[in-house]
Amino acid sequence: MAAKLFSPFRLRGIELKNRIVVSPMCEYSSQDGFANDWHLVHLGSRAVGGASLIIFEATGVSPEARITPDDLGIWKDEHIEGLKRITSFLEAHGSVSGIQLAHAGRKASTYSPWTGEGAVPENLGWQTVAPSAIPFSDTYPLPVALDQEGIQKVIDDFRTATQRSLAAGFKVIEIHAAHGYLLHQFCSPLSNQRTDEYGGSYENRIRLLLEVTEAVREVLPADLPLFVRISATDWTEGGWTLEDSIALANILKTKGVDLIDASTGGNVPQAKIPVGPGYQVEFAERIKQEAGIPTGAVGIITNAQQAEAILENNQADLIFMAREFLRDPYFPLHAAQDLGVDVEWPVQYQRAKRVK
Numbered sequence: 001m002a003a004k005l006f007s008p009f010r011l012r013g014i015e016l017k018n019r020i021v022v023s024p025m026c027e028y029s030s031q032d033g034f035a036n037d038w039h040l041v042h043l044g045s046r047a048v049g050g051a052s053l054i055i056f057e058a059t060g061v062s063p064e065a066r067i068t069p070d071d072l073g074i075w076k077d078e079h080i081e082g083l084k085r086i087t088s089f090l091e092a093h094g095s096v097s098g099i100q101l102a103h104a105g106r107k108a109s110t111y112s113p114w115t116g117e118g119a120v121p122e123n124l125g126w127q128t129v130a131p132s133a134i135p136f137s138d139t140y141p142l143p144v145a146l147d148q149e150g151i152q153k154v155i156d157d158f159r160t161a162t163q164r165s166l167a168a169g170f171k172v173i174e175i176h177a178a179h180g181y182l183l184h185q186f187c188s189p190l191s192n193q194r195t196d197e198y199g200g201s202y203e204n205r206i207r208l209l210l211e212v213t214e215a216v217r218e219v220l221p222a223d224l225p226l227f228v229r230i231s232a233t234d235w236t237e238g239g240w241t242l243e244d245s246i247a248l249a250n251i252l253k254t255k256g257v258d259l260i261d262a263s264t265g266g267n268v269p270q271a272k273i274p275v276g277p278g279y280q281v282e283f284a285e286r287i288k289q290e291a292g293i294p295t296g297a298v299g300i301i302t303n304a305q306q307a308e309a310i311l312e313n314n315q316a317d318l319i320f321m322a323r324e325f326l327r328d329p330y331f332p333l334h335a336a337q338d339l340g341v342d343v344e345w346p347v348q349y350q351r352a353k354r355v356k
């Protein structure tokens, strides 16, 4: 049987063997930003499990860009070797490696989920930055508003991080402009109250994201794809909207962006989000239809039939999955069985492909 979920998808010079993507997931398991054996086993298992594209977790483009002191990083050349070891393994097992380049802005310098909540103490943390000096919440650090020099550093850090990513073997770059992190903070009027050319009007608020995109695209070879993850809505009155996202996608398309990864929320703690199966698919669909750019759908997509229906209904081009991959690293192999599609299993596991 043919299933769209197991049809290849080409973006520029990269062919994905199916439509199932490991969505970026912070592991909070690094010291000084370095990748280690945890990352190799965690990401390697998902390659063995048949994911076509594996996007590494939000990776700090500078030390102060990290969400927590335990985040993965790519701010120095020494980080390259450990990352390359993993991308080589993924490639050898048929998966394409992507990296999510990130700056946490005002949501930085916080505890990882299992070590605490809110801001870390001064001896572990750092001065956070943001479009405006407004904290995310009472328990988060008070950021300083970036000046022109600081903004230029952010752009340069994303450019250099892209060059290091290429040296580390990544074939897809995803710019993290979602979930209330720095680039989203600039886009949303809820977090951006600047009065210079980076604040106020829509054009001014999206300026930093466009400049980062241009810097990344400038050093990314023409045959490699660029994704941008956005929060398609703030789910909050007076905040960033789906209409803003469609307009943004139309502009990003002209800047060499190949796919919009459509998530939502994260910029303000009080947002009411109607979480449920496939709750963000409509955003991927509207952006795909109205901006004419490929999209990825994400958010409580947990089984093969659901994923297949999203593709069949032309709501998205790729299916990003996070938590289901934590429950089942071999989700793609199992999904193929569910849909009656014959896919290759790793030779080492072939004896288990059939129950009898």
Ligand SMILES: Cc1cc2nc3c(=O)[nH]c(=O)nc-3n(C[C@H](O)[C@H](O)[C@H](O)COP(=O)(O)O)c2cc1C
Pocket (backbone or CB within 6 Å): 023, 024, 025, 026, 027, 057, 058, 100, 176, 178, 179, 229, 263, 298, 299, 300, 301, 320, 321, 322, 323, 324
């Ligand atoms: C453990 C964990 C870590 C995450 N880290 C990131 C991240 O680094 N970057 C990001 O954009 N989203 C991150 N997310 C969000 C996921 O990529 C995904 O968008 C979200 O979990 C919804 O998809 P799901 O229902 O398939 O889990 C994380 C989610 C989880 C569960």
